[in-house]
Amino acid sequence: MSAHGEPVPMTARKGAALKGVANVPGDKSISHRALILGALSVGETAITGLLEGQDVLDTAKAMRAFGAEVEHLGPGEWRVHGVGVGGFAEPDAVIDCGNSGTGVRLIMGCMATSPITATFTGDASLNGRPMARVTDPLALFGTRAYGRRGGRLPMTIVGAENPVPVRYKTPVPSAQVKSAVLLAGLNAPGETVVIEREATRDHSERMLRGFGAELSVEDSPDGRVITLKGQPELTGQTVDVPRDPSSAAFPVCAALITEGSDVLVPNIGLNPTRAGLYETLRDMGADLTYENPREEGGEPVADLRARFSPEMKGIEVPAERAASMIDEYPVLSVVAAFAEGRTHMPGVKELRVKESDRIDAMAKGLRACGVTVEEGEDWWTVEGRGPGGVTGGATVESRLDHRIAMSFLCLGLATQKPVAVDDGGPIATSFPVFEGLMAGLGASITRTNR
Incomplete structure (x- = not known):
């Protein structure tokens, strides 16, 4: 069943080349953080370009529940009147974060050092995901957490009455954990x-500084050291959210594998901690160019042009690149299926605990479509079959995971036989305009009867 209703079976089939401009939604990571930091600030925060997928809308509801005034003024345009650091009120009801691991973990962080109690839940997928990676470091501040066995939602967080500052070394690369601790x-x-051994996406650091926090970042023999001075007065800001590079991955990768395609994706955020997929695609020989590079709101952006790339080769993806593209490995594996040779992806253990076990989900689905995949606990390898060489013809389980659903729909645009997913409903959590956008480029993706 879909995260927010009845299943929505969908089918993708080979058709015309993809052509045109793909205006993908605003960046989900920055959208979450803009709402949260706006709620923790004094005064008004004006946001434009906010992603209005269900994940972000659930975060907006949560900020209202904690006492901030959150207004929707028009498409992508929002206003937040914050309550200041330490000003959160205790919510009257359970906080439902839907499908969003980012939302729930960041919200836990920002209320963990206030003397209030809140209970969190989510959909079936989110309630199966581990929260101890966040609640363990939050306990160092004096926070208490009571959840289901294995540190799973539903979970009640009791904020620290007399919080103490923390020095924490992240055991695994995770922007969510780092951000929760900083908040x-x-x-x-x-x-x-x-202290993080491997740099992860740094939107929290950039935005905290932008809202007035005193924060420094230094490289050391132990890794990247981020120091935040506590109890600042954050001030409301104007935030123009760049377009989401993780969402852009789908029209970009679909264009690379679909014969004759030429797609432009404008105004994409290319923060170095998020651009690993695009580096990897270029290493494989993809016809992918950056046009009009510039900086907006402290974030590097550019227009991406992707063209059909029949000469792509399988590569060894550097393990150290994993943190900068962890959400993009599913759709990278789709591209790898149409390259020549093996693509090996090491250092990706984090994929096992996303919305689904993404290695297992992609491996099973790709095998059903005629692709050879090998996997281990923290690696996987896809044997490319070359342009047009993937059979397809399978119906794949999306596992309540939006990225699994979209990845296999992109696959079906270039396979010999159509590819179906059992439920495309979760796509709305992160990319609500996916179907219309892809149709506008010429993709044949349809909702199908069960």
Whole structure:
């Protein structure tokens, strides 16, 4: 069943070349953070280009529940009147974060050092995901968490009455964990320090500075050291959200594997901690160019042009690149299926605990479509079959995972036989205009009767 209703079976089939401009939605990571930091600020935060997928809408509802005034003024345009650091009120009802791991973990962080209690839940997928990776470091501040066995939702968080600053070294690369600790550190006295061995997406650091936090980042022998001075007064800002590079991955990758395609995706955020997929595609020989590079709101952006690329080769993807493209491996594996040779993807253990076990989901689906896949606990390998060489013809389980659903629909645009997914409903959580956008480029993706 879909995360938010009855299943929505969908089928993709080979058709015309993809042509035109793909205006993908605003960046989901930045959208979440803009709402949260706006709620933690004094004064008004004006947001344009906000992604209005269900994940972000659930975060907006949560900020209202904690006492912030959140207004929707028009498409992508929002206003947040914040309550200031430490100003969250105790919510009257359970906070439902739907399908969003980012939303629930960041919200847990930003309330963890206030003397309030909140209970969190989500859909079946989110309630099966581990939360201990966040609640363990939050406990160092004095926060308490009571959840189901295995540290799973539903879960009640009791905020620390007298929080203490924390020095925390992240055991695995995770922007969600790092961000939760930094957000908790806002309402703790002194300096909170996070050390990460591998750099992860740094939207939180950039945006915290933009809202007035005193934050420094230094490289050390132990890794990247982020120091935040606690109890600042954050001030409302104007945030223009760039378009989401993770959403852009789908029209881009579909164009690379679909004969005759030429697609332009404008105004894409190319933060170095998020651009690993595009580096990898170019390493494979993809015809992918950056046009009109510039900076907007402290984030690098450019227009991406992707053309059909029949000469792509399988490669060894550097393990150290994983943190900058962890959400894009499913659709990368689709591209790898149409390349020549093996594409090996190591250092991706994090994929096992996303909305689904994404390695297992993609491996089973690709095999059903005629692609050879090998896998281990933290790696997988796809044997490319070359342009037009993938058979298709399968119906794949999306597992309540929007990226699995979209990846296999992109696959079906270039396979010999159509590819179906059992439920495309979860796509609305991150990319609500996916169907219309792809149809506008000429893709044949239809809702199908069960």
